Each structure stands twice: as C-alpha cells, then as structure tokens.
Amino acid sequence: MMDLLRAGLTHKYKVLVTGIRKMHLLKCQAYVDGRWVSASNQSVFAVTNPANDAEITKVPDMEAKDAKDALEAASKAFETWRNTTAKERASILRKWFQLCQENSVNLAEIVTAESGKPLAEAKGEIAYGNSFLEWFADTARHLNGEIIPSPWPNKQVLVTREPVGVVSVITPWNFPFAMITRKVAALMAAGCTCVIKPSEDTPLAALAAAELADQAGVPKGVINVVTTSRKNASAVGKVLCEDDIVSCISFTGSTHVGKILYGMAAKGVKRVSLELGGNAPFIVMPSADLNNALDHAMNAKFRNNGQACIAANRFLIHEEVYNDFVRGFLERINKKCIMGDGTKEGVTCGPLVNDMQAKKVSSMVDDAISKGAKALIGGKFASDIGNKFYESTLLVDVSPDMQVYNEEIFGPVVSCIKITSEEEALKISNSTRSGLASYLFTKDLSQAFRMSQKLKFGMVAINDGILSTSEAPFGGVKESGIGREGGKHGAEEYTDLKYTLISELDK
Template sequence: MDLLRVSAARHFQLFTTSCRNMHLLKKQAYVNGEWVQASSNAVFPVLNPADDSVIAEVPDMDAADAKTAVDAASNTFKTWKNTTVKERSYILRKWNDICLQNVDHLAEIMTAESGKPLAESKGEIAYGTSFLEWFADTARHINGEIIPGPWPNKKILVTRHPLGVVSVITPWNFPFAMITRKVGALMAAGCTCVIKPSEDTPLTALAAVELAVQAGVPKGVINVVTSSRKNAAGVGKVMCEDPAVGCISFTGSTHVGKILYGMAAKGIKRVSLELGGNAPFIVFPSADMEHALDHAMLAKFRNNGQACVAGNRFLIHESVFDKFVEGFKGRIGQKCVLGPGNKEGVTCGPLVNKAQAEKVTGLVDDAVAKGAKVLLGGKIAKHLGDKFYESTLLVDVKPDMAIYQEEVFGPVAVCYKFKDEAEALEVANSTRSGLASYVFTKDLGQAFRMSEKLEFGMVGINDGILSSCEPPFGGIKESGIGREGSKHGVEEYTDLKYTLMSALDK
C-alpha cells in the first residue's frame, strides 16, 4: 500500500510539474493589457482537488486592484464601443480559432484545477468555443427598428447601444465556458469587462485570456482580477457598486446572487444572473425506458453532478419505478468510474473542494438518518482521497429531509414515485428554483402540457442535455434574471435608445 501511495504521489507530482511548464499556465492577473501582481504582492495557492497539491500561486488582489481594473475597462470602453461590428466579429472568430488550436493545453489546466476528467474538459472547451463562433456571427446582426408612429412627417428610430463596463463573476464548475458565454456576448455588443474567476479555478480563465490576447483583443477590453475568498467580498463590492460598471453578469449560487443583486440595486445597474437549479427529471409510463435511462446518466453525472442544470429530483411514475431504478442502478455501477481526472477511463473526478464534499456528505447522511435507502454509493471513497464521493442512488426520500428540497450539486441521484401527471407537476414546481427541467414521454399532448405548466425557464422533452449556443439559456423565479446564448445573450448587454425624427417635411 505504501508503494502505491508513493507511486500515486509521484504521478501527481509529474502531472502538476507538466502543468507548470505549459506555456498557457499564467500566474499573474491581467489588467489593461499587462500581466500584473497584486498591489500588495500577496498570492494564494490554486490546488489540484485530486490530491491537494499546489498547481500555482496567483495574485490575491483586493478592492484597490479591482478599482484599477474597472477604471481600465471604463477608459477602453470609450474607444471599443466605436469599433465596427465587423472588427469585433473578426476578433471573436480569431479567439475561437486559437482556442481550438490549444484544446489539449487548456484541458490539462482545467482538469488539474477543477478535477473533471480530461474528456469532459475537452468537451467543455468545444462547448465554450461554440459561443465565440456564435457571437462572432451575432455581432453583425444587432439590429434596431423603425416603428410606424402616430404622427405625420415623423419617424421613430430604435437603436441598440453597448451599456458599458460589465463585471463578470464566474463559477468553478465550467471555468472556460462560463467566460466565453459571457465575454463573447458582451464583446460582440461593444462592451468591455472585468472578470473575477472562482478562486478554485482561476488558471483556466487566465489561459483563456492569454489566447484572447493572442487573438488581438485590445488592451483594457478584457481584464482579470484574481482573489482568494478572503478578498472576494471587497473585490465584489467594487465590481458591483463602482459607478463605471453598467452591468453585473454572475453565474453561481442563489445565495450569492441575491447579495450581488442587492449591491447592484444601489446604482440601479443591469444584472444578468444565472443561479442555482433544482431540476426535476420526470419519467412517464409511455417513455422509451432505455432512452430515458441513457439521458438520466447524462443529466445527472455530467461533471460529477456539479452543474446547475443537473437532474436533481428523479420523479418516476409508480408503474415503471422499479424498472427505472433497477436500470439506473446498473448503469451507474457500470459507467461511473471514480478517480483522478487525468487517469484514462475515469468518468467522475473529485468534488472541487472540501466544502463541497462536506455538503454532499451532509445531505446524504441526513436523508439516511431519516429513513432514506441507499441503493448504491453513499459515502466518500477514502482510498482515493477526501473529495471523491461515490456515485450514489437513493430511494424512500421524504419531504422532511434536506435533500428533498436542496440542490445537491454532486453525484447523488434521488428517485421518487408519483401517481399521475398532476402530482408530478405539483412536486416538480414545489421549489423556488426554476432553471431546467426534463420530461420523458411519447404522449405528444402530455409533452406540450408539461412544457406549458412546468415553472422553469428551460424544458427538455426526451433529452437530458439542454445547453448549446443557439437557444436562450436561463431561469425564472430564484434561478435568475436574463438569458445567455442566442441573440438574446447579446441583447442583454445593450441599451435601447429611442430617437424621434421630426419635422421631416421642413
């Protein structure tokens, strides 16, 4: 066993050393076209969640550094907003092309700091670059309107204008795609930005920005401020309340989103909030069972369950409940392979940090203590490390259990029985979250009824993967405000201006 530990430690040492030698591994923040340290010279470590080894140290910036970045973005906006849509489109497309040329380098950094398997990291880069390509095209179609008016000899013109500096605050679970989805859109609209990546995954953000620099993004258009949890509140206050900031774009927990929304309200600033989910995955008797099970695996275990659109509550009709649960158990046992993300064959890596592992453990332990039954998993795989949570399947979950209402954000599938369509809707909608939902049925009328009555911003009918660059991604209720992707994703970063052209007969 000691020899195995030494071998594993040596393997990770070689892995992290290779990361340090990669040309895309940046250890400084990026402000006004310069790679910089924190004004205090403070740093904090970025850890590999698989073994807690230090990948790199990056600047631990504070409120003063954030203010410098906002000022740089504000000054650059004065010129960037006047660039043509053709220029912006060209730069975004070039950024896309360069990212695609560096997939392996980006993926290795992402896996090192987030823990996700290399195959998933590469998949995220393909997904993330699709937004750069999409917004390169969309930039040239930000159109206005001419509206017929009630008066003779007058014309009503409506034009769209970039709203200014955008504060971009991104999560750790998709550290590349969340940046391209936001920054691609705001750049297409003519805005500039300051990015605050998660303290768990800043290296992917810095690598993405290095490629943006290579693509010719002018200095000051994109700025990146890195900070530890200690300085996050001070940095966030500047990014939300500085008068130069026109919009706060945030993806993360509902709890933090409410705090940022309150701060933005002080300046009546625009917000784009993509917050937590509690997605129901509903299976009716008419569903193609094998297809539903395949998509249940995708909806639940992509990124080890650490996704806001992950299936959280599996609502299965009582007539097919046992069949679904047995099939789900078999697939989980066969297809969920736990281990370090850079190991071949692994499909589920570690949870991103100790707090996340403790949260998932607490939810499962509470449910089991109150009578839930574990059919598979249910604990940390300690032989791998303290953040490797086993892929888990629970049944007999009741409303008095925390896991009944809370988003798990981990590899835990919870199955419930329902009797009819009305009960499925009642349970599915009994949450303040309203991001994603999934329905499996061959009944066309039922599919349309569920789409109409489910209180969620997105509904997947017979599909467990919703996300792409073309549709508008976002939620209702406490799952957010605004949409990302699609043409609407660019429009989020524009203001409408109404101009009345009068006296046209004079």
C-alpha cells in the same frame, strides 16, 4: 427492492489515479489593461488540484484597489471599443475562437487540473465554451435596431441598440472556461468591456483564456482578469458591484450569493444578468422509452459529477416503471461511474471541487439516511482515493422531510421519488423557488406539450438530458435568475435601447 440494495452493496469502483502534468498556457499573474500584473500588495494564493491537493501554481491575491484599477482600464477601453464596427468586433472574436480551437487540449488540461473533472469532460467544456465565441462572432453583426412606423407624417421613429458599458463578470468553478466565454463573447459582441473575477478555486482557465484573447488582438482593457482568494473575494466583489464605473453585473453561481449581488446592484440601479441555482426535476412517465431515459439520466446527473446548475436533482419516476428504472440506473452507475484523477483515460467521476462542497454533499446524504432513505449504492466517501471523492449514490425511499428532496444537491447523488400521476409530478416539480432546468420523458405528444406548459422552469428538455447550446437562450425563472445567456438574447442583455425621434422631415 432488496435485490437492488444487495447489488449496490456488492459494487466495486474502478480507480484510476495520476499526477499533474506540465501545462501549456498556465499563467501565474492577473491580466489588467493588456498587461500581466501582480497584486498591488504582492500577495499570492495557491491554486490546488482537488484530486490530490497538490499545488498547481500561485496567482495574485488582489484587493479592492486592484479591482478599481481594472475597472478604470475597462472604462478607458470602452470609449474606443464601443465605436468599433460590428464587423471589427466579429473578426476579433473569430480570431479568439480559432486560437481556442487550436489550443483546446491545452485548455482542457488546465480545466482538469484545477476543477478535477475528467479530461474527456474538460475537452467537452472547451468545445462548448468555444461554441459561444463562434456564435457571438456571428451575432455581433446582427444586433439590429428598428424603424417603427411613425404616427406623424413628417417624423421618423428610430430604435437603436447601444452597449451598456463596463460589465463585471463573476464566474463559478464548475465550468471555469465556458462560463467566461458565454458571458464575455456576448458582451464584446455588443460593444462592452469587462472585468472578470473567476472563482478562487479555478482562476487558471480564465487566465489562459485571456492569454489567447491577447494573442487574438483583443485591445488592451477590453478584457481584464482579477484573481483573488476567498479571503478578499467579498471586498473585490463589493467594488465590482457598487463602483460607479460598472453598468452591469453578470454572475453565475448560487442563489444565496446572487441575492447579495443583486442587492449591491440595486444601490446604483445597475443592470444584472444572474444565472443562479436550480433544482431540476427529471420526470419519467409510463410511455417513456426507458433505455433512452436512463442513458440521458446518466448525462443529466453525473456530468461534472453532479456539479452543474442544470443537473437533474429530483428523479420523479411513475410507479408503473419505477422498479425497472431504478434497476437500470443502478446497473449503469455500477458500470459507468469510474472514480479517479481526471487525467487518466476511462475516469468518468472526479473529485468534488473543495472540502466545503464535499461536506455539504455528505451531510445531505447522511440526513436522508437518518430519516429512512436507503442508499442502494454509494452513500459515503471513497477515502481510499482521496478526501474529496464521494461515491456515486442512488437513494430510494426519499421523503419530503429530507434535504435531498427540497434542496439542490450539487453532487453525485440520485434521489428517486415514486409518483402516481402527471398532476403529482407537476406539483412536486413546481414546489420550489428554483426554476432553471427541467427534464421530461414521455412518448405521449399531448402530454409533452401539456406538461411543458405547466412546468415553471425557464428551460424544459423533452426526451433529452442535455439542453444547453450556444444558439438557445439559457436561463431560469423565479429565484433561478434574471436574463438569458446564449442565442441572440445573450448579446442583447448587454445593450440599452435608444429611441431617436427625427422631426421636420417635410422641410
């Protein structure tokens, strides 16, 4: 193991840095009832680039009153949007998809500027986000009801799906475009309207998406975007969760915040769709194709610099392949993790999104090292690049008393844990209240099915490190959320079932 440690210490990061370029589709006002508006109190807050803290633009710092106005616009629009045909809704979603496709590069530039992720990854996010617009444009016409065989000879039993109403959409900073399209396209397909509150760190992608939705002919009030700083986020969130207009709350973010919103929703017995935190195990068994596992480990861990709810968190490596896996992982990190401003070609690792996130990642690594873990590579800030660039880190000798063993890292930190059996892998994997994604690498088909059944997670990827797709239901169990996004199930989340009994058919 010492040769691995020395290899890590001799690593030299490649650094590429650039500035912010002028972006098409950059908006500096909120979007309510089909109009671009300022906050009622005229307040604004700055949106900055996490790579260099440069200000990109200022956007409205809206308050509770503004959120209420947006909800009323969405409520008014719902009365007509709900009665449009599925074919009409599908056509509008298709136009929105086409415009986003045509403007993919411009959208990606905005995502890179406000989130810091490399431009190549941002383009991937836009393609992923667009796939939901396309998918739900098709799904809108397939939200079918049922005719149930009646127990009575003169009656008919009908079950239909109706839109739930106005949806509050609260989205995170790590995928600022895709998390919006995944929710909004689904609810629109079902006949609902919405108010979106994007993260205070990344509101610009939401505004750009709204601009293209407007161009696509989405009727006014169907989509509304309320921007707010961290200072006002709590007051705005309270309105979006507790106001009587709201029928459903759709949230992606931390488990801690999700529980708070769930409590608010309970006051009005509102529908919730919660996609919360994860603690994904990445299990490598002796029969695995090691090179394939390593390639997918890079994707599962370092996509968006580890800032993803389905990012691999605990690497559970069987003792028979442990040393080879760690050695191969170290080599790939050395070669492929290139830090810098995301607009520069070749950069694969941008900054962490904000100071709070950077401090959290650093403190978790420091905690592990203080308790005996070794960083074969990384383990500190790359302060010569910027104050939010944390080096890609590989930890070994990780033990259960460390935060990185038990908690979601949400950063570029690999925790390798040696296991001796399938049973141990399952025990460690399931020893968490999170249950979003999990990864298993094995060539043993029986083992793959057996372990998949026993892994207490909403999603299991076997021999693959990227599992999300618009066609499949995305979501978790335990404290990782309620409901599913994507697939036909994603649109059904925004519908209520209505049972209609038609009687006296024999007269």
